Amino acid sequence: MVTVICDCCGYVWNAPVPSQADFEEYAPKSIQDVVSRILDFMGFEVALAGNGVEALSLFLKNPFDLVLTDLEMPIMDGWSLTHCIKERSPNTPVVLMTGGDRETVRKKVGKGRQSKGRKLL
16 A cells, blocks of 8 residues: 555545556557547547558448548558548548658658648648
């Protein structure tokens, strides 16, 4: 047990010390896990896919208000997924995320494709 004292109000309580197993059970496994937990906590319904083909399959079977995707997914990348989604549902917002640097993103997006007015942040 650890004694915790709140700096704001002075409230004191005893908290159990988490074990390594507790950390492993609840620790996020990936950025996808972090984002999905935050959205779930905020009350959004979240559907997860392991790659772009799974994501497209989910999209074709279910209506989505918003799609968040990784630019560099396996099998089908996020840019190709976005293209497929926009062909079928032009009004569905798609947010591409990546851990890559800006130059890598520009090269990937610019490689034989036109951005058609889409803004890169």
